[in-house]
Amino acid sequence: REQRWRRCDFRDGRALLCIDTDGGAMVRDVAVCDPLHRRYLLLPPVPQGLPDLVHHLDPFLAPAGGDEGADTDTAAGAPFRFKVMCLAQYHTRLVLHIYSSSGPHAGQWRTVTFDGWAALLAGVSDHARSSAAFGKRYYAHGCFCWAICAINKLLLLDTATTEFSSVNLPPDLMNHQVAFVEASQGRLGMFALSQVPTHLVPRLRYSILVSTGDDDPGRWQKKKVVTLSHDYCYQIIGVAGGYLLLYLVTDNPDSFPPGKVPDPGCFSLNLRTMELERFSRNRDILPLQGQLYSGFPPYLSPPTI
Numbered sequence: 001r002e003q004r005w006r007r008c009d010f011r012d013g014r015a016l017l018c019i020d021t022d023g024g025a026m027v028r029d030v031a032v033c034d035p036l037h038r039r040y041l042l043l044p045p046v047p048q049g050l051p052d053l054v055h056h057l058d059p060f061l062a063p064a065g066g067d068e069g070a071d072t073d074t075a076a077g078a079p080f081r082f083k084v085m086c087l088a089q090y091h092t093r094l095v096l097h098i099y100s101s102s103g104p105h106a107g108q109w110r111t112v113t114f115d116g117w118a119a120l121l122a123g124v125s126d127h128a129r130s131s132a133a134f135g136k137r138y139y140a141h142g143c144f145c146w147a148i149c150a151i152n153k154l155l156l157l158d159t160a161t162t163e164f165s166s167v168n169l170p171p172d173l174m175n176h177q178v179a180f181v182e183a184s185q186g187r188l189g190m191f192a193l194s195q196v197p198t199h200l201v202p203r204l205r206y207s208i209l210v211s212t213g214d215d216d217p218g219r220w221q222k223k224k225v226v227t228l229s230h231d232y233c234y235q236i237i238g239v240a241g242g243y244l245l246l247y248l249v250t251d252n253p254d255s256f257p258p259g260k261v262p263d264p265g266c267f268s269l270n271l272r273t274m275e276l277e278r279f280s281r282n283r284d285i286l287p288l289q290g291q292l293y294s295g296f297p298p299y300l301s302p303p304t305i
Contacts, residue, residue, distance in 0.1 A: 005031070011061035013304045014082060018059055027056040030099075032082060034305040041305050046086050047097055047109050057134055059086035062144070062159050064102070080304065085144075085157075089134075093117050098162065114164040124151050138180040138239060140188055145180050149173045154180075167209065167217050177236045179244060181271055183208045189271075190220065191244055193236055202228040204269070224274060243268040246276075 009016040013036060019029040026048060033040040046059065064081035084099040094117040097109050134155070135147035144157040152169045169178075176192040183189035188209040194202055204226040211218035228234060237245040249264040266280040 008058045009060040011063075012082070013301060014061060016059060016061050016084060026053065027059055027086060030059050030084060030086075032061075032084065032305060034303055036301060037303045037305075039303055039305045043084065043099055044107075044109060047088075047111065054089045054091060057087040057089065057137075059084055060137060060144075061085075062098075063142075064100075065160060082304070087134075094164070096157070096162065096164075112162050116164065116166065120153060120155075120166055121151065135178060136238070140180055140182040141186055143188075145188070147173070147178045147180075149176075149178070168219075170207070170220050179236050179239055181239050181244065189223075191236070191269075193234055193246075202232075202234055204228060204234075206274070226269070226274060226276065228276075237266065239271075242271050244271060245269075 003019045005017040005019055007015055008018050008030075013034065015033045015035050017031045017033060017040075018027050026046075028045045028048065030043045030046060031040050032043065046056065062083040062085050064083050081100075081102045083101070086097045088095040088097060094114040096112045096114070098105075098112065099109050100106055133148070133150065135149065138145050142159055144159065146155045147153075147169060148155060149169065152171055152173070154167050154169050156165045156167065157163075158165070170192075173192055176194055178193075179191045181189040181191065190207050190209070192205045192207070194205075205222065206224045206226070207220040207222045209218045210221045232248040235247045237247050239245070246267045246269065247264070248267060265278055267276050268279050269276050
């Protein structure tokens with residue numbers, strides 16, 4: 001039967017699409033698209049690795065940066081540079097596949113292995129390993145990050161060096177949604193939204209990762225707690241343009257008079273002022289939340305592929 005393409009990511013005016021194979025465990029076919037100019041580039045197949053592959057995470061677009069050996073003519077070369085990454089989780093290791101459009105490895109996939117993956121899982125029970133799912137991917141201060149709440153770890157990928165590292169997460173995040181943002185002074189910020197509100201009052205907790213030096217992995221310091229209305233259920237959509245985006249629906253519509261039930265919709269939390277305000281009343285946003293993106297290029301922008 002015909003396989004369907006689905007959107008995986010959007011960055012710098014480009015969309016990344018892929019076709020799932022093997023029941024969604026692996027990703028093979030990937031295309032980078034310029035939707036504004038209706039152009040696309042089909043990449044070579046993603047390396048499939050060895051039989052102990054658990055699954056591929058969705059491929060994603062990364063900042064192109066200054067690839068070594070790339071075209072130094074910024075005006076001519078930079079708009080067309082892009083980089084695609086795909087994480088592959090194995091039983092005993094974690095592998096990152098990288099495709100660059102420029103530099104010495106242009107036009108082909110190269111592989112980086114996270115040597116600390118086995119050590120990260122050392123001492124973890126089989127049950128915790130089996131439930132050690134990667135959370136939603138976030139980008140802050142040049143690093144991609146994934147929360148792995150089952151083992152209380154945050155996995156970090158430095159896009160400049162393609163090196164992995166990890167830091168501990170607070171031990172009470174199993175029933176929380178988390179999002180990571182850019183805090184001041186180059187620090188990492190974390191929002192934790194309780195999925196089981198204490199005393200039926202949902203709270204959004206904001207902490208920053210504080211480190212005293214290169215050898216200090218850092219600790220999470222609570223900075224603020226935002227109390228949310230108890231009339232709603234909340235869900236984190238993502239982070240865009242300096243805002244944390246939340247979707248909310250009425251938790252108990254019977255508590256409102258007929259015809260007075262608030263519409264579901266989206267709120268934005270200003271990361272600088274911590275002020276919350278509604279920006280949409282569209283009840284159809286939740287099913288489409290994976291399709292939201294920011295930074296779509298102006299109409300007269302030049303092609304990016």
